[in-house]
Amino acid sequence: MRLRVIQRFVFLAVAAGVIWGAVSWMFQGANDVQTAWAAIEAREYDQSIRLATRGIRFGRLGTEDLSSALECRATASLRMGELSHAIEDLDRIVALRPDYAGGYFLRGEVRLRENNYEQALTDLNQGFKIADPDGKSRNRFLAKRYAQRGVAKLAQKDVDGAMADFNHSLELNPDVPDTYYFRSFAFERQKLLPQALADMETAVKMHDRNVFSLPQGDWLYRLEQLRERARQQ
Amino acid sequence: MFEIFLAGTVISALIGLATGWVRYWMGFFVLFQGVIASLLIVWLVVKYRKYSSSVPCPSNRIALMAALGWLIIFWVAQIYGLGLAQPWFDPFGYFGRILQGDAKEMTFGMKSTAGWASSFSGGFGGGFWIFLNVFDSAIMYLFLFRLPWPGPTGDASPATAGGATAQNPTGGES
Numbered sequence: 001m002r003l004r005v006i007q008r009f010v011f012l013a014v015a016a017g018v019i020w021g022a023v024s025w026m027f028q029g030a031n032d033v034q035t036a037w038a039a040i041e042a043r044e045y046d047q048s049i050r051l052a053t054r055g056i057r058f059g060r061l062g063t064e065d066l067s068s069a070l071e072c073r074a075t076a077s078l079r080m081g082e083l084s085h086a087i088e089d090l091d092r093i094v095a096l097r098p099d100y101a102g103g104y105f106l107r108g109e110v111r112l113r114e115n116n117y118e119q120a121l122t123d124l125n126q127g128f129k130i131a132d133p134d135g136k137s138r139n140r141f142l143a144k145r146y147a148q149r150g151v152a153k154l155a156q157k158d159v160d161g162a163m164a165d166f167n168h169s170l171e172l173n174p175d176v177p178d179t180y181y182f183r184s185f186a187f188e189r190q191k192l193l194p195q196a197l198a199d200m201e202t203a204v205k206m207h208d209r210n211v212f213s214l215p216q217g218d219w220l221y222r223l224e225q226l227r228e229r230a231r232q233q
Numbered sequence: 234m235f236e237i238f239l240a241g242t243v244i245s246a247l248i249g250l251a252t253g254w255v256r257y258w259m260g261f262f263v264l265f266q267g268v269i270a271s272l273l274i275v276w277l278v279v280k281y282r283k284y285s286s287s288v289p290c291p292s293n294r295i296a297l298m299a300a301l302g303w304l305i306i307f308w309v310a311q312i313y314g315l316g317l318a319q320p321w322f323d324p325f326g327y328f329g330r331i332l333q334g335d336a337k338e339m340t341f342g343m344k345s346t347a348g349w350a351s352s353f354s355g356g357f358g359g360g361f362w363i364f365l366n367v368f369d370s371a372i373m374y375l376f377l378f379r380l381p382w383p384g385p386t387g388d389a390s391p392a393t394a395g396g397a398t399a400q401n402p403t404g405g406e407s
Contacts, residue, residue, distance in 0.1 A: 026259075027258070044336065044337060044356065045336070046327060046330060046331075046336040046337075047336070047337065047339065047356065049319075049320065050257065050258075050319075053319070053320045054258055058258075073320070082321075085320070085321055
């Protein structure tokens, strides 16, 4: 009787080991994370979430790979508009790697989408403290983050601060129409209508140059409004 | 007979849950999934039936309805199981996007054209994905209808159940 119990126990232990080994062999975490990022590029957000989650659950990932998987899943959630899920993952990244600027930047972007400007500003500032502490970095990738901080500052009615960030963003990368679009609001707040109109015209022209971009109705409407006001002055 | 149906319902629900969970992690294996799941359900139902008192041979209509019920329960459980595997429970959103063709599900299978068999894999969504699922479920339905019940002689083994004809596959009165 006892022998049968031991036999069954050994059989179950071996079976569990074999299944776990097979699962680990099939689901190679690092590969899953890589494929999940590729799925983001292909705009397959559901697949990206699935693969990143598989890596997180079964992949036995190291800290950096785990952070990458969480960031990938947060990016997919953000693109799908699932902001609370994105925040959940980004909180984990920040807890896991407090010295990683990317976690703060992405969380700042999500907060911005949530219209939570105060926390967006806190996160973006924290990201810059790590990535560009003296504000002298020439990294083009930071342009987007400076522009986002500008938007947060603009929403907090810090027009001068916003203007400084938009200018810095355009210094790093002058080919982003969105930054001109947002800067036109800052100029408008400063009652500099010609500059606002010039930025808006640049934004629309740059946007139209991209054959893959859809026409932005609200941009054209704003451009017309600014032109009308400039004519009236 | 009702006891067998209830047991089949519970078994279908459990197998459906497991299938949904595995399906999320590994993808959809066309045909293989339906065959393995339905044979597992049938095997467990027959195993249970052997322990219970003698079961009369049901009519075709009852067998068809029971199989449909199990298939529906299996699908509901499968959707729920898939949701349990997700990081955030949203199986209807997931399947909804695939149905609309906005997302794709990793799908594997085997095809045969002009006698040349080969495997295929890829992301499928929309109409073709629906077709593959209907095909898989149709095979499941066939197994669930035919195999769990005893033949008219009361033979308990589905493999050797006698008395089946083209008009009356279960061998019972219709």
